[in-house]
Amino acid sequence: MNLRTTTALAAMAGTILTGIANPAHAEPRTMFQHYVSLGDSYAAVADHTSLRGEPGCFRSTKNYASDLAAMLGVRRHDDASCGDAKTENMTQPQPITGGVNPPQFDAITPDTxxxxxxxxxxxVGAVTALATCGMYGLLDRAGNPCQQMNGLESINGPLADVADRVGRVVEGIRARAPKATIVYVGYLAPLPEAGPCATTPIADGDIPYIKAVHKRMVDTFTAAASAHGALIVDASAVTGHDLCQPAGVRWVEPLLPSTITSPFHPNAAGQAAVADLIAAAL
Structure with missing residues (x-):
């Protein structure tokens, strides 16, 4: 029995038992009342054919937050996530194509x-760095040109500083919603442990290097969030669904996506899987 089925059955059982105990108030009880989802494109993006809110954010109704809200039966869900968001956009407005996304913390209330x-x-410019490695890969498909050129130093360099910012994000959430359960969600892994990978121009020899840097990034951010009291869901720990896998198996799309979504970003199946991980943790 999968998690969605058991969650639904639990909700049904709760409704029945509540009705027996108090027939005049037979509404199902939910674990959470007001859910706010924050973040960048890995939180926002899933399917560009099902967008809501500011179009420049590419916020999908099939992202993990939407799936999770439905699974938990929350009474109110405010999704403030936005593609290209940085930690500063928790408290500052984010210019986007066609307008502005308000500071994401604006969605939080004391009852969240x-x-x-x-x-x-x-x-740290993770997606840009990955694309740069792809350019190097066009020059030497079998080697490790990105590693030789130290192409991901742009990620490694500021990790400690950005980890501090992640910790301040968690503290900022708690200051605005003291009773909230805060979940930091680590990024899905885009690549396998090793090549070859037919769906991307990244050189085969660079795949272990990129994988290691991605893991270091996620580990650094999740450690910072955990140190400030956040519950951690590390989606990067899941293997076998990277962008090198065939359509229908992969959870992250390659340079030429098979669905209408952003390259190197989660598809709807990947977002649904992350929602399952969060629900299990909760």
């Missing part, structure tokens, strides 16, 4: 009791 957040990747 659940907050999820995926943030930090854009502060």
């Amino acid at each position: 009791d659940l907050v999820t957040v995926s943030i930090g990747g854009n502060d």
Whole structure:
């Protein structure tokens, strides 16, 4: 029995038992009342054909927050996540194509009791660095040109500083919603442990290097969030669903996506899987 089924059955059982105990108030009880989801494109993006809110954020109705809200039966869900968001956009407005996304913390109220957040990747330029490695890979498909050129130093360099910012994000959430359960969600792993990978121009020899840097990034951010009291869901720990896998198996899309979404970002299946991980942790 999968998690979605057991969650639904639990909700049904709760409704029945509540009705027996108090027939005049037979509404199902939910674990959380007000859920706010924050973060960057790994929280926002899933399917560009099902967007809501500011179009420049590419916020999908099939992202992990939407799936999780439905699974938990929350009474109110405010999704403030936005593609390209950085830690600064928790408290500052974010210019986007066609307008501005308000500071994401604006969605939090004192009665918010659940907050999820995926943030930090854009502060170190993770997707841009990955694309740069792809350019190097076009020159030497079998070697490790990105590693030789130290192409991911842009990620390694500021990790400690960005980790501090992630910790301050968690503290900022708690200051605005003292009773909230705060969940920091680590990024899905885009690549396998080793090559070859037919779906991307990244050189085969660079895949272990990129994988190691991605793991270091996620480990650094999750450690910072945990140190400030956040519950951690590390989606990067899941293997076998990277962008090198065939369509229908992969949870992260390659340079040429098979669905209408952003390259190197989660698809709807990946977002649903992350929602399952969060629900299990809760």
